[in-house]
Amino acid sequence: GDVYKRQVICCLFVLSAVFICFPTTTTTSSSSSSSSSSSSSSSSVKEEVVAMSLSAAFEYGSVALRTGSSFALPVEVCDPQRYQLFVTGSWDSWQTPTEMTLSTGTGTGTGTGTGRWSALVSKAKPGDTYRYFRTRRSGGGHQQQRRWCHDPFSKERELAHGTRNEVIVDVEEAYALSKPDAFRPCKLKEAIIYELHLPTFAPTSNRRRTGREASVGGKGHDKDDKKEEVVVSSDNGLLVDWKLATDKLEQLEQLGINVVELMPVSESAVAKQEWGYDPFNLFTLDPRFGPPRQLVDFIREAHKKGIAVLLDFVVSHLHDYNVWNDWLCCAEEEEEEEKMFGCRWGRVPDFENQQLFCVWVKHSVCLWLDCYGFDGLRVDSPGTVEWPPLMKELADMVQQRKKLCVFETDGCRKLKKAIASCSPDYVGLWSDESSHQVFAGQRVTSSFFFSEAKVNCNVSQLVELFSSQVWLNSKKTLTTVHFLENHDKCSEQKHQYTRLMAAAKKKLAEVHWIAFAKLSLAFVLLKNTVPLLFQGQEYGEDRSFLFMKPAALTHFTTEEIASHPLWTTTRELISLRKSFEALRLSNTTLLYPTQDSEVETRVVVVARGSSLLLYFNFSKQTYHSNSLPKILVDGRVKSARVLFSTTPMKNCVYFSQEAQTTTQMRHLLIPLEPYGVVVLETSPNPRTLR
Secondary structure: OHHHHHHHHHHHHHHHHHHHOOOOOOOOOOHHHHHHHHHHHHHHHHHHHHHHHHHOOOOOOOEEEEEEEEEEEEEHOEEEOOEEEEEEEEEHHHOOOEEOOOEEOOOOOOOOOEEEEEEEOOOOOOEEEEEEEEEEEEOOOOOOOOOOOOOOOOEOOOOOOOOEEEEEEEHHHHHOOOOOOOOOOOOOHHHHHEEEEEEHEEOOOOOOOOOOOOOOOOOOOOOOOOOOOOOOOOOOOEOOOHHHHHHHHHHHHOOOOOOEEEEEOEEEEOOOOOOOOOOEEEEEEEHHHOOOHHHHHHHHHHHHHOOOOEEEHHHHHOOOOOOOHHOOOOOOOOOOOHHHHOOHHHHEEEEOHHHHHHHHHHHHHHHHHHOOOOOOEEEOOOOOOOOHHHHHHHHHHHOOOOOEEEEEEEOOOOHHHHHHHOOOOOOOEOOHHHHHHHOOOOOHHOOOOOOOHHHHHHHHHHHHHOOOOOOOOOOOOEEEEOOOOOOOOOOOOOOOOOOOOHHHHHOOHHHHHHHHHHHHHHHHHOOOOEEEEEHHHHHHOOOOOOOOOOOOEEEEEOOOOOOHHHHHHHHHHHHHHHHHHHOOOEEEEEEEEEOOOOOOEEEEEEEOOEEEEEEEOOOOOEOOOOOOOOOEEEOOEEEEEEEEOOOOOEEEEOOOOOOOOOOOOEEEOEOOOOEEEEEEEOOOEEEOOO
16 A cells, blocks of 8 residues: 555665666776776665665655655554554645554665554645644544654754644755765864854854954953843744855865864754754754755855865753654653653663664664765764664764764763774764863863963873873774864853853953964864864854853954964964874874973973974963973984974074084974964974983
């Protein structure tokens, strides 16, 4: 019946999509036969991945067909022995429900293999809204005891939060499947990540803070300033101006960013604008962001500029009010068992005992990666899930597509063990360790950056700070992502100003603000881990990123931002990192201070690889040549090139021609301004001298 029609049409749709994405070619040259065989093998693997992913993404939920629209749900959503299931919608003014039938086949894609509910409605077309409801079989038919239920596999929902009716989507139009995108992201170790929140990165509100209103020398944002309002949409409830978002990609391209991480875009249960970490449904794009096609077009524009796009994927918890409430958390039905348990962020699906949730998550990943075109995931709080096999499956799904997957580290050893066999080119860890060390318990006003203590007092902390790696075993290290600012660190806590520039404006004299901001940027971009910048960090944004009322970013034109001193410094640092392999995940050696250093300063000197020296001055003082740590260089070296400096310096620092043997050593002496950073290229290897 209807279920077989859906299976046949779904298979035809998948085959046509595969044919469009990977058209066959013929070759006439016999000399290229081996090459074409290899290419054919590679293509067949890609076809298999695409076919499985499209089949999984559209196996359940609603799909518009030429003969109407089909609807399908896993059989596990409700017990067929006790319930009848119906679908109704706007195609006939919600007057005539269609009963869904139960099939017992194995299904398609990666489903549970135990059958499904399905229905085909000839009148339903793209744009129509619909809902499911169920009744007890002893309840006298579908006219009585209706329990309305949301579609956990819906691709789109109408904007009004009061109804939340699902919308039938034309999948070809929504995801542009006939125009495949061949973009491939860089390997993880090459990434320069920029985290952004679309509603504040590109707000639809006409009230935007412009670059003229936020001068570099202006005072920090006052947390009690009532004039800074939440971004209120002026465009029919929409939160994102996609044209502005696309235009600002040019600034990120010029900056050197090659990976953008979007904070959660799936449907939120919270009516007010917030971060997006209270998901209602993992499948549905938040309707306040607009239709799916706008997000697809944004991602493809980013790809044209060489920028990959990651999705912050919240799988570890759902809001207390979520799409499964009406199916599995029925308070009015005592015999229904609770299949979720709580944590401090919301409800956590029982992945270990309920395979339905695992199927739901994996199908949604297929949708985001293969239909929307995301280049990978940042998985939020995976340790809360306490089901590492699912995390390993997600990692395998992503790296199979040659995309990126970064797991937030939250002390879960089981997670690290589960993904230890994954390739560090594609799978990594999002680490708070450096940030916690620098911020001293996440309190920026008492951080290492602002402490008056000598760095010599805690050399072991500095070693971790500049050389941290997450060792999973004695043979392998996963790539780690680190930062000083992200969405959590920039939220305003009680009596805390947690954006670095805001803290600098509270703690330092005005003359040091820009120098301090440059130091913090250099610390992130020159460390031996994958760097991440949070939106606005590149120009010193000072307003806290509130959870429920995040303010819009300062809006700069391309001309304004190009002359901003912090923006230009960020661009130089990113260019330097890309130009020197030693600055990308190479070994780091702390040269100064050492445990027995006699001179107490707040200067840190590290060696990266065999030829680079990095000087950091974490103080308000200027250190001259007679007070800096003395780093010896072999006598054969005639010069050392200054690759980067936060203050103007000559291009080269020359050495005298006196010493000709390795026994005659001379000191390399570099002046450092307050909060200054200098990067030198030398040869051969530097050595420490007490």
